[in-house]
Each structure stands twice: as structure tokens, then as C-alpha cells.
Amino acid sequence: MDARLNLFGSPVVAKALGHYGAAAPVLIKESTLPTATQNLVMLRASQINGDGYATDVHSKNATHAGESASALTGKVCRVWSRGFAAGAAPSLLALAADAGAFSALGCQDV
Numbered sequence: 001m002d003a004r005l006n007l008f009g010s011p012v013v014a015k016a017l018g019h020y021g022a023a024a025p026v027l028i029k030e031s032t033l034p035t036a037t038q039n040l041v042m043l044r045a046s047q048i049n050g051d052g053y054a055t056d057v058h059s060k061n062a063t064h065a066g067e068s069a070s071a072l073t074g075k076v077c078r079v080w081s082r083g084f085a086a087g088a089a090p091s092l093l094a095l096a097a098d099a100g101a102f103s104a105l106g107c108q109d110v
Contacts, residue, residue: 025042036067039061039067043055043059043062043072046058059072
């Protein structure tokens with residue numbers, strides 16, 4: 001596959017991506033979303049990204065915040081498979097899914 005865009009070939013772009021990656025969790029934490037929803041959004045984004053380490057961390061954070069492991073699994077399945085999220089969560093979940101869709105389409109260079 002030929003790269004259409006070399007994001008890390010430009011120091012300016014690489015720096016901007018680094019800032020975005022660091023800012024996203026801060027924006028979620030500072031939002032008015034309930035803590036339970038924040039944990040679910042971060043967990044789902046990690047699942048979509050295929051990041052096993054972050055999935056584990058966010059699962060543990062949600063459990064530490066009071067979610068039981070079985071309830072957490074059930075909520076994640078229901079929220080994303082049937083669209084039971086409320087409030088701002090559907091928009092955030094759609095954003096996470098759209099961002100993850102690039103890798104599913106084989107667009108690792110985007």
C-alpha cells in the first residue's frame with residue numbers, strides 16, 4: 001500500500017497529533033458527562049482502537065468507580081449494539097466509532 005499521507009514525516013503534524021492525543025482524555029474528564037458515561041466512552045474508544053492496555057485500564061477505572069464487571073460488560077454491549085446511550089453519549093460514541101472506522105477500512109496511513 002502506498003501512503004497517501006505521512007503524518008509523522010512533518011514535525012508540526014506529529015506535534016499537533018500528540019497534543020490531540022493528550023487533550024482528548026482531559027476534555028472528557030472536564031465535561032459535564034456523568035463519570036459512568038465518561039468511563040464507558042473511554043472504554044469504547046479503546047476497544048475500537050484495538051488498544052488492549054487502555055481497554056484494561058478503562059475497565060478497571062470503571063470497576064473502581066463502582067461498576068461491577070458483569071454490569072460493565074452488559075452496559076457496553078447494550079449501549080453500543082442497540083444504541084441505549086442517552087444525552088450527549090450517542091454523539092461521543094459516534095465520534096469514537098467514526099475515528100475507529102478508518103483502521104477497519106484499512107486506512108492506517110490516515
